[in-house]
Amino acid sequence: MDRILLSHGGGGRQSQKLVRELFAKHFANHTLDQFGDAALLDFDFRTPSPESRVPQLAFTTDSYVVRPLEFPGGNIGKLAVCGTVNDLAVSGAEPLWLSCGFIIEEGFEVAALERIVASMAQTARDANVSVVCGDTKVVDRGKADGLFINTAGVGRCISKKSLSPNSIQAGDKILLSGTIADHGIAIMAARKELTLETPVESDCAALNELTNAIMEVAPDTRCMRDPTRGGVAAALNEWVENTDTGITIEEGAIPLNESTRAVCEMLGFDPLTVANEGKLLAVVPTAESKAALKAMQSHVLGKNAAVIGSVTTDNPGKLVMSTSFGTTRIVPLPSGELLPRIC
Numbered sequence: 001m002d003r004i005l006l007s008h009g010g011g012g013r014q015s016q017k018l019v020r021e022l023f024a025k026h027f028a029n030h031t032l033d034q035f036g037d038a039a040l041l042d043f044d045f046r047t048p049s050p051e052s053r054v055p056q057l058a059f060t061t062d063s064y065v066v067r068p069l070e071f072p073g074g075n076i077g078k079l080a081v082c083g084t085v086n087d088l089a090v091s092g093a094e095p096l097w098l099s100c101g102f103i104i105e106e107g108f109e110v111a112a113l114e115r116i117v118a119s120m121a122q123t124a125r126d127a128n129v130s131v132v133c134g135d136t137k138v139v140d141r142g143k144a145d146g147l148f149i150n151t152a153g154v155g156r157c158i159s160k161k162s163l164s165p166n167s168i169q170a171g172d173k174i175l176l177s178g179t180i181a182d183h184g185i186a187i188m189a190a191r192k193e194l195t196l197e198t199p200v201e202s203d204c205a206a207l208n209e210l211t212n213a214i215m216e217v218a219p220d221t222r223c224m225r226d227p228t229r230g231g232v233a234a235a236l237n238e239w240v241e242n243t244d245t246g247i248t249i250e251e252g253a254i255p256l257n258e259s260t261r262a263v264c265e266m267l268g269f270d271p272l273t274v275a276n277e278g279k280l281l282a283v284v285p286t287a288e289s290k291a292a293l294k295a296m297q298s299h300v301l302g303k304n305a306a307v308i309g310s311v312t313t314d315n316p317g318k319l320v321m322s323t324s325f326g327t328t329r330i331v332p333l334p335s336g337e338l339l340p341r342i343c
Contacts, residue, residue, distance in 0.1 A: 011229025011275070012334030014236070035238075037225065038091040038155070040162050055162055058093035060084060063153035067267050067341040069116065069146055071190040073183075073202030076149055077120035079277060079343060080272045082206045083228065084153040085127045089208040090224035090280055092163040092215065093155030095127065100151050101135040105144035116147070127206035129153070158215060165239040165283075172311040173289035174247060175282045177210060177296055178203070178304040179255040180232055184274035185263050188339055198259040205278030213295040218288035225281050228343055230334045233272040235281055236319045237333040240311075246318045249309030249331075271320075273334040275342045283311065 001021075007014040025034060040055035064080045074082075081098065088095040102122065104113065124131055161167075186202040188194075207226060215221055223305045227235040232254075236247050256271055264271045278301065284292045289307060296302030314320075321329045 006340040007336045009229070009340065010317050010334065010336065011231075011234050012273075014227070014335065014339040016333070028287045034162075034164065036071045036091055036162075037087040037242045038093065038153075040091060040093075040100045040157060043223045054160055058088050058155040058157055060087040060091070061150065061154070062087065062333070063148065063150040064343055065145070065148050065341055066187065066343050067145065068071065068190050069085075069112070071202055073251065074198060074204035074277075075116050075119050076147060077116035078123045079204055080151045081120050081123040081127065081129070082204050083099060083343060084151040085129060085206045085208055085227040086277075086280070088153050088155035089206075089211040090163070090226050091155075092159040092211075092224070093157050094212075095129045095153055095155040095208050097154045097291070098124065098129055098151055099153075100131055100149060102137070103144050103148040103150075104136065104138050105142050106138055106141040108146055113147070120203070123316055125207065127208055150338065158212070158218075163221065163223045165223050165243075168239060168243070168245060168311050168313055169282050169285070170245055170311050170313045172222055173307050174236070174249060174309040174311070175284055175292060175296065176232070176254065176300045176306055176308045177207075177280045177282075178278075179260065180227070180276055180279060181260050181264060181269070181271040181274035182257060182340055184231070184267055185260045185269075185278040186266075187275075187342055189263065190294055194263075196263065200257065200259050201261065203278035205277055205301055207278065207280050207301060210280065210296065210299050213299055213302075214282055214284075214292050217295045218282075218284045218292040220285050220288055221292070222283040222285070224283075227276050227279060227281055229275050231271070231273045231275055232281065233270070234285050234334050235332050239283070240319065241317055241333070245311050245313060245318045246315035246320060247309055247319045248312050248314065249320065251321050251323045252307050253308045255304045255306055272331055275339075277343065319343075
């Protein structure tokens with residue numbers, strides 16, 4: 001690896017290689033080495049025996065470089081708030097506070113900036129979080145493609161245990177909160193100015209109410225993830241890579257909007273690898289899976305939720321899909337970058 005490529009930001013194998021072999025090598029510590037959506041912290045984080053500590057706070061950060069800045073179903077501001085809230089929520093935390101940093105290109109329209117900031121504020125209010133600090137930088141014309149946003153978030157851990165892929169057990173059920181690939185296809189259609197008979201909107205949404213509903217009825221939930229860059233395929237592969245368990249999913253059980261399916265088929269995209277910004281995956285013990293599914297389907301953001309598969313001792317370290325043709329295929333960790341600047 002001599003140069004950084006767009007594929008290093010795609011959420012797949014190249015991203016994982018960059019994070020683990022460069023950043024994690026230099027920043028290594030027990031908290032970072034968990035590779036969660038958020039760091040789970042307590043106030044004795046420097047003491048020995050970290051496995052015995054109870055997490056109290058969750059902390060996460062993310063940067064947003066989506067193009068176009070405004071798209072069907074949202075904009076870069078809404079995306080920034082939802083993305084950070086969701087990383088906290090799927091880590092088992094109640095999101096509380098956000099920071100936001102703006103890198104603005106000289107010449108950017110003030111009216112567009114105000115629309116984006118107003119959208120961020122409304123999304124934060126809807127998610128019951130507060131933007132409590134921030135920063136603004138302006139760079140030369142042509143140096144920032146309009147606007148980049150960084151957000152960080154702090155939340156209070158709800159669960160007394162860490163939600164971790166390490167707790168996954170054979171027999172657990174895989175739940176998905178709704179239709180996949182809508183965000184990535186909405187961005188692609190807006191970028192390419194495609195005219196669709198039935199327009200596709202981004203699924204961009206804050207998921208903290210939905211995660212609360214799941215944990216209330218399924219207190220032994222193993223782990224959750226919002227499958228953003230790299231999609232469902234990346235999230236599920238990361239859970240079982242280098243373990244003695246595998247995951248089997250059913251193609252026919254995966255919710256997918258017909259318009260999204262049509263665009264994916266037309267352009268050769270695998271919906272499993274396309275980004276989402278308002279969906280979550282959850283691994284739940286079989287005994288709690290019916291209650292968790294009912295709770296998800298009772299929420300507006302989970303009305304299309306489904307059980308899409310299970311954890312198994314077959315094919316350890318692999319994600320396998322049973323297809324609608326009665327065959328099976330291995331779904332690998334995505335490689336390359338189908339659509340850069342997706343979030």
